[in-house]
Amino acid sequence: MSATPIKRRAARWLVKELVSVHSRFRGLPARNDGRITLxxxxxxxxxxxxxxxNSFHKFVxxxxxxxxxxxxxxxxxxxxxxxxxxxxxxxxxxHGLGLDYGLRHVTSEYTLICDPDSAIxxxxxxxxxxxxxxxxxxxxxxxxxxxYHPICLLFRTEWWKAGGISMxxxxxxxxxxxELTVLNQGRDPETVIKRTRIAxxxxxxxxxxxxxxxxLFTNTYLGSRLHSEESDEELGLPRKIVQPLHTKWESWVDxxxxxxxKPSEFPFEEAVLDTRVYDTAxxxxxxxx
Numbered sequence: 224m225s226a227t228p229i230k231r232r233a234a235r236w237l238v239k240e241l242v243s244v245h246s247r248f249r250g251l252p253a254r255n256d257g258r259i260t261l262x263x264x265x266x267x268x269x270x271x272x273x274x275x276x277n278s279f280h281k282f283v284x285x286x287x288x289x290x291x292x293x294x295x296x297x298x299x300x301x302x303x304x305x306x307x308x309x310x311x312x313x314x315x316x317x318h319g320l321g322l323d324y325g326l327r328h329v330t331s332e333y334t335l336i337c338d339p340d341s342a343i344x345x346x347x348x349x350x351x352x353x354x355x356x357x358x359x360x361x362x363x364x365x366x367x368x369x370x371y372h373p374i375c376l377l378f379r380t381e382w383w384k385a386g387g388i389s390m391x392x393x394x395x396x397x398x399x400x401x402e403l404t405v406l407n408q409g410r411d412p413e414t415v416i417k418r419t420r421i422a423x424x425x426x427x428x429x430x431x432x433x434x435x436x437x438x439l440f441t442n443t444y445l446g447s448r449l450h451s452e453e454s455d456e457e458l459g460l461p462r463k464i465v466q467p468l469h470t471k472w473e474s475w476v477d478x479x480x481x482x483x484x485k486p487s488e489f490p491f492e493e494a495v496l497d498t499r500v501y502d503t504a505x506x507x508x509x510x511x512x
Contacts, residue, residue, distance in 0.1 A: 234314035243323045243389040250327035253380035258331035259349060260288040260380070263339055264321035268447045269298035271339040274476060276304055278342040279335075281480050283349045292316070292325040319391030319399040322373070326383050326390070334383070336376045336390075336400065340446025340469075342476045344486040348439040352377045355414045359407055364436050365415040367429040367500050370397050370404040374442050378403060416440065418498075422491035423468050424460055429497035432465065433472050438486035443472050 241248045261279045265272045276289055289307045294315040302309050308328050316324055322336060333356070343349075355362035360379040363371040371378075373390070382388065388406065392399045404410055416436045423432030426444070435441045445458060445465050455461045471490055478484030 231314045234312065235316055235320055238312070238316055238320045238324055239389075239391070242327060243320060243391055244387065246385060246387060248327070249384050251330050253332055253384050254330055256332050257353075258287065259283060259333045259335050259353075259377070260290060260329045260331040261335050261337060262290045262292075262322060262325050262329060263337050264292045264294055264316075264318050264325065265298070265301065265339055266294040266315070266447060267450050268339040269300045270473075271446055272298075273300050273304065274473065274480070275337055275339055275342055276301075276307060278344070278476065278480050279337075280306065282343045282346045283335075288329075288331060290325045290328050292321040294321055318373070319389065322390035322399065323383075326380070329380050331380060333377055334380045336373045338374045338442060338447065340444070341374060341440065341442035342480070343439070344435075344441055344476075344479050345439045351416065351437075351439060355416070358414055359411060361403060361407060362414045362416075363410070364440060364442075365412070365417045365500075366434070367418075367497075368398065369410060369500055370401040371407070371410050371415075372398065373400040375436070375440055376400055376403070382406075418496065420489050421494045421496055422489070423494070424464060425494065425497070426459060429499045431494060432460070432468055433491060435486070435489065441472075441476065441486075443469055445469075 263272060263275060272291060279287060279289060286306065291301055291307055291309050293309065293311040297311050310325060312324050326334065352362045356377055361371060362377045364375045366372050366374060388402050390400045393401065416439055418434055419437050420435035421431040425431050430444065433443050445460065446469050448458060449462065449465060475484060475490050479486055
């Protein structure tokens with residue numbers, strides 16, 4: 224039986240007040256071990272989570288730790304994945320609080336946050352991200368957002384463990400994990416991998432349904448929401464357009480993971496890359512005004 228609205232609010236309040244605000248409830252400290260833990264939050268996207276974890280274990284390391292926070296019903300597919308710490312909190316914490324909840328169980332030097340509908344494409348991904356992170360302790364993707372977006376975000380775990388920061392979104396100022404961008408005084412272009420391939424329809428902003436970054440990482444949009452109760456209008460694109468492209472993307476990623484395809488064998492007609500992004504300086508000024 225699902226929780227009542229009062230219990231849901233209580234669950235979120237508890238995590239926010241204890242975990243997201245107070246550092247003493249943040250679990251064991253991070254170690255200086257050079258390791259990376261993959262952290263993601265699932266909501267009715269078990270197949271996508273399994274694909275993401277498989278790509279992480281294939282290209283980052285079979286023994287590399289993974290933490291998955293479940294915001295929907297428990298999944299046997301995720302529960303059966305080796306090397307995965309699978310957490311089911313008392314209720315749906317949503318994305319940002321779910322990440323805070325999961326970070327309590329991370330003890331590696333670095334945390335890699337990825338959306339469920341994304342995947343790692345190459346063994347060069349982790350070394351390159353770590354190299355980028357040497358400058359400021361953080362690395363990400365050059366998406367069309369102005370923040371270090373949790374589609375793909377690597378950072379030093381100790382920042383969260385020791386600081387008062389939270390991964391919770393703060394609308395209308397910034398999205399999940401946006402506080403890391405504010406603390407770093409903007410997204411440094413020298414700490415991100417570049418968006419190099421795009422396909423599918425474009426959204427209102429220069430964000431595309433399918434995106435690839437230097438043949439190291441790829442993500443889609445709406446994959447985690449295709450099975451929601453949202454109407455096509457709320458979704459942003461008709462399902463009859465989105466579903467076939469997502470299915471094709473999934474087959475391509477699966478082929479890369481098992482070694483039958485190369486990341487460069489992109490199975491889509493590429494769109495013209497629009498490199499406009501939100502202006503970080505303007506966004507920071509708006510937040511401080």
